[in-house]
Amino acid sequence: MINLSLIGYLGSDAKVKVLEDKKVASFSVAVTKSYKDRNGLKTEKTIWVDCSMWHGENVFPYLKKGTMVYVQGEPTTAAWSDRETGELKKSQGLTVGELHLLANKKESSTNNVAAGSVGNDDLPF
Numbered sequence: 001m002i003n004l005s006l007i008g009y010l011g012s013d014a015k016v017k018v019l020e021d022k023k024v025a026s027f028s029v030a031v032t033k034s035y036k037d038r039n040g041l042k043t044e045k046t047i048w049v050d051c052s053m054w055h056g057e058n059v060f061p062y063l064k065k066g067t068m069v070y071v072q073g074e075p076t077t078a079a080w081s082d083r084e085t086g087e088l089k090k091s092q093g094l095t096v097g098e099l100h101l102l103a104n105k106k107e108s109s110t111n112n113v114a115a116g117s118v119g120n121d122d123l124p125f
Helices: none
Strands: 005-010 015-019 020-035 042-053 067-081 088-104
Touching: 005 088
Parallel strands: 042 088
Antiparallel strands: 005 020, 005 067, 015 020, 020 042, 067 088
8 A cells, every 4th residue: 555645735625525425525735845956046846636535524614725734645646638639637646544634824824723633533623
């Protein structure tokens, strides 16, 4: 089994659907890496990871745009051809096994941390 851990910000509110009589939340996490290039200029690169979470319905309402989260789970990949251009597209994903709410952008500037986490055992806050 491969596990991947990320800390990043939600790009939009989570979308919740019912599939196979279970609720699943879908959301994207932006992870930004800062580094200096060979010319010494500060450069940032953002990677978007599409996440799906099949448990923890109690946390779904808190998955809002700008919230900083820690997610851990099994990585997934997908590839397809664009219908209009025929261009090959790829995405990186994560099936979430554990999630911790860290802070939203407003709170992070004042160092307030939102308490809450959900693991495989589906414990409430």
